[in-house]
Amino acid sequence: MSQDQSGAADAAPTQRVSALQSYQQRLETASAELAELKARDGVFAKVRLALFLFSLVMFGTAAFSSAGALAWSLAAGLFVAFFVTAVLNEPLRQRMEQCDRRVAVCDRLVARCQRDWEALDWKSTRKLLTGLELTEHQKDVADDLDLIGRSSLFQLVSMAGTSVGARELAIWLSGPATSTLAKQRSQAIRCLGKLREKRLEFYSQAQAVGGGSGGPEELVRWSHEEDWLPKRSWLMHWANASAMLAVACVVVAVGWQAFGLSAAAAQGALVVLMGLLGVNFLITTMMLSPAHQIFAVVMASRDSVFQYEELFQAAAWLDDDPDTKKNPLLKELTEQLVHDPKHSAVAGMRSLGRVAWLGSLRNSAATFLLYLPLQAFGLWDVRVLKRLEAWKATQREFIAQWFTAFGKLEALMSLAALRDENPDWCFPTWTDGKQDAEVKFTSQRLGHPLLTDESRVCNDVQVGPTGTILLVTGSNMSGKSTMLRSVGLNVALAGTGAPVCANELCLPSTELSTSIRVRDNLAEGVSFYMAELHRLKGVVDQARALDNRNDLTSLFLLDEILQGTNSRERMIAVAQVLRHLVGCQAIGAISTHDLELADDPELASMSHIVHFRETIVPGSEGAADEMTFDYQMRQGVSPTTNALKLLEIVGLGE
Template sequence: MNEPTIDSHGAEEAVARYQSQLETITAKSDALVAKDRLLGKFRVVLFLGAIVFWIVGYTSDGIAGAGWIGWLMLAAFFVVATMNEPIRDSIDELKRHRSVFERLIARLQRNWEALATKRLTHQLSLVELAGHRREVAGDLDLLGRASLFHLVSMAATTPGIRTLADWLSGPAVAEVAQERAEAVDALAPMREQRLRFYTLAREVGDSTGDPEHFTDWATGDTWLTHRGWLKAWAKASTVITILLILGLVLGSALSVPAVIFKASLVALIALIAINLLITTTVLGPAHGIFSIAMANRRMVGDYEEIFSAADWLPKSNASDASVLSRIRNQMVDGDRCAVEGMRSLQRVAKAGGLRQSAGTFLLYLPLQAFGLWDVWVLDRLEQWQSHYRDQVASWFAALGELEALVSIAALRDDYPGWGHATWHRDASTAVVKAKAIGHPLLKDGDRVRNDVQVGPPGTLLLVTGSNMSGKSTMLRSIGLNVALAGIGAPVCAGALETASVELATSIRVSDDVSQGVSFYMAELKRLKSVVDQARRMAQINDRVCLFLLDEILQGTNSRERQIAVVQVLRHLMDSRSIGAITTHDLELADEPELQSIATTVHFRETIRPDAEGNEQMTFDYQMREGVSPTTNALRLLEMVGLGK
């Protein structure tokens, strides 16, 4: 049953809305760019004009007053330059706005090339998954190019990207999924707030700070604590500097022996030399800490701003334990919340930023030379570290959760026709049952939907059919929608019932020549991993293993293959797992042991002659009961020109 309206109606409306907003942003940006160019021309004219008038005014036969006009034009140049800065900041912000809407549209149009940016691809490559989770992610396209991650994600910060990737590749647990779904439903109507958050996340994502390194520093040991002599010397050198400068003043202004002046000057030079030596030989690690804790003042300010964005989350009472309440408490509520912590760090960053700015570096030099300014800054930084040490990791965890949830909320808002998952708590009767389920990564107009049920434990779904008929797509549709349900997202189905499950798959398997592993052995190892996962789930007892196996054990002869497949399935059934297996080996469906536990369905092809009498093969991708009545391998061979 093909129901495109479930998909297309809300998505088309969302694309139109985003396109309209994108056009508005483009118009504003074009107007600001034109204004920026005009002011740029003014700056050039004023600067060149100032030079011309200086030449005319200050030459030997110069015109009276021309020099003053030059100075006035220079002053006007700085005024125009100052006016220009906010315009350029607004242009940059509009660029980020535009990138947000372009990504929202690309998701709905399944424009995978636009979605897989270099930065996001790099960030995903750094996500580490356990063995079976990595296999599932590869088999089902959970991460990587043209993946479920790219369909769902609006994340731009490292915590958001890694949190969403971890959720997608993790188990689907009823309690957790329902809590996330409630948060998503609350966030979905908040369009303006979410759009602002997406833009802020891009601004933070473009900053040079790495939150993981920041967290490692904040929760680690303090460097200066173990070097108390540096703090003592910084204080002493400050006092000595004051005394020596006083000696220089007295020596030059009063009738005191010249030796006092000379001694003070020599001592001051020696002090500078000692402090510069300490700076170059001892304080290298301190400067490394500065680069992590406050890479620049903008980074700290950006994080303060994005943490402050959580203020639009619903306020809660003390008994509220929802995920949004926990996030709000970590980010904006309380004396040790993320916003207060970043504001406090911002004050330290202003002091530490003297060495980073060309405008303040000349002030930093004497402060460092005479009083070891870096030590004073580091001392304040480590006081901050000691005060907030046990909170920092939870701040960024909350940020990652919020960014993942607002990403999912966009999917809920854009696809109002997609269903909510219904969860069953009893693992002994676990099923995955869907009405009108479809493959979420296919374009809305190309998707064909089917009803399907996998489970209860002790049974399996046997999907038969010819090549290219839709068997593998059905497996992935089941797995991807369970992954969506597990993160609290809407599912690409009219309705989906599921229990708490953890996926285990064998769909894409390849040999490894470098390790001397044949294709058949690679398949066996993957199947061993699936069975091991099923046994672990049987021991946990709060969820079941949902296995999805596609055309397994193709590397051996037909009879041995049938025996081996039955044996593998016996292990899985003994672990009380549920799952589906595809095959185009129709004899496998006749195995007595499989017939007793399997619900058999099939996909088929239709072959009709075209107007010229040539046979054309088509697929309707509709799942039907029973064993497939057709095969098409030889027909396909003929169609590509390799027949008799």
């Protein structure tokens, strides 16, 4: 058996506990730990509040009573205790945030396995796709097949926490399914499928970075922007002069007697210090807002930079496993993210982390009191910005490469979870080149990946070879559209390198074209029929564009096409559209409940006809008849129709 010919027997690494059971166990453990941490944090909050209030009371007592030094000392001690408590509470808060992310990750993983679309938060996922650019053709296919959007294949597959990973995965899903790329990705996904522990930690870290105020695309954009400080070089000169002048004034104010100076000199030093404070306050509030925005983008917090470093460092985990270490795609990503000693993503983020430590003084409760005098008298933010722009000068040309590589790794990590969670899904095999007379899509027990295992009905489906179409007939609600989407969704999965929802699947390098959800546009004066013609024109144009390419086949999926005209003209029009597509060596399937189409000699001559049917169960004791569907695909034209029976069942019969 070749590497790409693995079915259910080779579909996933052996696991002592199934993915869903593992996720549920981890969710229970993380939830219990989070509840315990919240209780401890509540105790800290009460202690902090008590210390703060008592310190205020003692300061008031010392100021308005004769208690003297003892009251001042006690007030100062209480305030120091409040400060120490706040510092000690900060690691607990960080642990709470980490635990909260683990809960969210496990919650999402459980919801994925159970196809619980309400629990899969689409709002947060949609934000990660901001800026995603697809062609109109790709948007149409994505809408028709539920590739991207609420309750979509993307929502099922994606565990991306950052925008670069989410967009990379969306592009893979909506792009052509090419054998070369798919095979490379499949090999990597097989390797990553075994690393469940590492993946869960990776998802949690990615979620932390993605939830920050800065984002990878913002950092990349900043790396190409002109530096802010060189045009305001006087700020650095003033920061140096201000710091030296402040030090001199402090020395004079504190040691004026030791230097034999007068009290007036000390008072003058204090006045200068107040002046420096005022000037630097104005500079901070009126001029340094752009610098603070840069800090928010590049190093939203010291932790976010370290989290980026840890995320990039995740590629080093791959060296621990002999299979992942040898995989060409993962080896290439590891080189860019880890192994280049000067310009790898890890080395770059490590050096940025040193700058971020300096910048984090203003964001931490433990160091804010240190930051205040540094900024007030030495413009600390200007000094941090100078270091930051020096870092950018050395790493500018590599930053975009880091995040491109990371986006690919994050997409592969998402797809690896799909492999781990569905051990009975298979990796497809590929046929290359149109010179093969049997260019076709063939599958055994093909299913709809967005349905649960309990509700999914699988069928053996073949589309092609070239020169033929699959004509799917059947009654309303019998499963025709679901079958078309099953083909399209599995082609999209195959293109990403992921396993597909089938026991076996063989296909050529393929680009999808669809006409399933067609909408009129009253604002633009486009009727439903004209909108459908435009969509079909796009499908034919795509087939023509691929006709001369030996490496890519057009696979079309058309659902109930040309409904907006009479039956006679519809048969003629459908046959003409299909002649165009077949003439371009495209393969595809169309569905219809109009049995007259299946009777048309020209359509019948180029079609392989199958059908879905319903079963009518007579109601007992005057009850209404019941209609059931088994969603099994059978050969030949549908022998039944159900429109009038459905009318009767809903109470609109004669």
